[in-house]
Amino acid sequence: MQFADRLNNVETSAIRELFKLLGKPGIISFAGGFPDPAMFDVEGLKQASSTALNEEAGAALQYGATEGYQPLREQLGSFMAGKGASVAPQELIVTTGSQQALDLIGKTLISSGDKVIVEGPTFLATIQCFRLYGAELISAPIDAQGVRTDELEKLMAEHQPKFVYLIPTFGNPSGVMLSLERRKKVLELAVKYNTLIVEDDPYGDLYFGAPPPPSLLALSDTVPGSRDLLAHCGSLSKVLSPGLRIGWLIAQPELLAKATMCKQFSDAHTSTFAQATAAQYLRGGRMPATLAHVRQVYADRARAMGEALRRELGDAIEFEQPGGGLFFWARLTGAHGGLKDAGEFAKRAIEQGVAFVPGAPFYAANADASTFRLSFATADVAKIEEGVARLGRALAAA
């Protein structure tokens, strides 16, 4: 069977091989990008779905508008307003997870050979998603304050990309937070180069101490002309439940209309059953307490992981303590003649009973093979300490 040419652009085996090993009994996994199911507000979602089926079964079980279920669009508008971004219901469409928002951006915008700038490293599924539509990805370097805007500007000037894709807040995998100053700079670059910025923001609500700076979307009011050059992807997956598959895309009207047209032929619309449930949940007012709880638990786990890493691995690795999100991003230093290859480290870690993801596949180009990602989301503090101790043994075994 001859498959479509676009499939030649993607390569998915890199992490898959490692994930096969995760089934090993007793393994402690820092590998996933999943929230902890113990934190799902099952009771609240039960009430929400029950209310949806009691009060609006006809709509919740029927075909719906491709743009999204209107009560949910309204709730999501309010949710965004609570985060400082003024978004009318008609300025967003509901997507089947924010993965679909990325897919629709690709489908709507990318012609074969178009250049797209992403962070190095960036979300793995974004790389593959955009490549499937024929994008040539350019990798912009990051540091502890997020993407380096000086380098980003050079790349924008040189490559004239179709758009720039960023995860400014607690990015996957980097965990870093783009500084306020650089956020403003990114918006200025959008205007200066008349280039669309795609802001992916699934983690912004998961902060541990002070809230992060406003999203690019919320800040766009301060940079004239930038709002129309901004697409924003949101998601309930990390804060409420991935299983609902509720994401959203905010963009200027023409782009939103084209994305809606593409969505019509992708899946007609997102499950109205899930949308009505999410709308009832948001309306029910439990979200602030849910977020507070999730933040607290993840903050404890992140602190425990940071302390354990410093204790058990010392100067063999370097990392920034994340201020939110789900991930540590670390680099093997090779100190004292130690290991520098994170792929090799991952294999030995599995032998010691702990899993994580090597960093190389997260780079669209110029992969740094000494990097790796650790998620602290699904293991409790005791498991985190035991898992990091195993990491220490794996490194010592090297």
Added chain:
Amino acid sequence: MQFADRLNNVETSAIRELFKLLGKPGIISFAGGFPDPAMFDVEGLKQASSTALNEEAGAALQYGATEGYQPLREQLGSFMAGKGASVAPQELIVTTGSQQALDLIGKTLISSGDKVIVEGPTFLATIQCFRLYGAELISAPIDAQGVRTDELEKLMAEHQPKFVYLIPTFGNPSGVMLSLERRKKVLELAVKYNTLIVEDDPYGDLYFGAPPPPSLLALSDTVPGSRDLLAHCGSLSKVLSPGLRIGWLIAQPELLAKATMCKQFSDAHTSTFAQATAAQYLRGGRMPATLAHVRQVYADRARAMGEALRRELGDAIEFEQPGGGLFFWARLTGAHGGLKDAGEFAKRAIEQGVAFVPGAPFYAANADASTFRLSFATADVAKIEEGVARLGRALAAA
């Protein structure tokens, strides 16, 4: 903003303009392709979702495998077995409605310029979906026994298509049922020309009298080599609830693996919440009664519409009485110097307070402008009789 080249291949305004008029108060609509929400088994779905959240909340609310939620794959395997097709759980993937199954087939198989044969007429969203991936569509004529296999063979020989897309059972919009003899012929053609056949089957369960012939999938056992050349799309939308967005794709392993990879970057997976609910519903054993009820109601409505059409429109139109599905497909004959343009007829019908869809947009090529589609699914018998009377007045006003 410059959009992707692929958007130049689609045109979506044809029906949209008409649908805008549907909001007119008092209108009787035969235009939709929706099931009647009054027939949703709300009680059964309430129980199913409640059971899912009581017994398997961790899975129902968490990320899931791209291939689908295993208990649902098992239930769908059994569901297919009940229709005479032996399908192991790993031979199908769950999709976000069968629209996504079509999208994944397009994404996985169609390179720009590839030829795809479809029926003339065929499902509107399929035309646009495949064109978005660059397909050049070839239209194969149908008659009262479905696609004309003699013509289909000529087109297959001439165009060497990437695949052939058919809705063999109560097709949208044609309502026709491919005869058993022609089903076997289609499978033989698949083998003879080594060409994939995509069988879209959302309506096969909605028969009014005797069941239709077995699906191409169920028949493929009788034509050696044909099973591997068959992809089958199924859906719960027309028989249970569109709002769940539960469809599935059955195909040979290599195609299924590529489609799964594409789905990973389209929406990661279908809502596990909806999947777990659907699995519990199917497990609960209410589906046979639900199907029997739906069949009876639609059969009554189809009979009423056929009688009313003959009574009110006489020889001004011609049509076959459908044996299942949701649609009448009719043609203005122009008898006695009457109207032959279904677009014009639709406009006048709206003025009389009744809506339907003209047939031209359902053709990928060589549109027959005298055709139109009437859905009998959402209006009760009294509304159907009143609506068809209005059609009669619209025609007389011409």
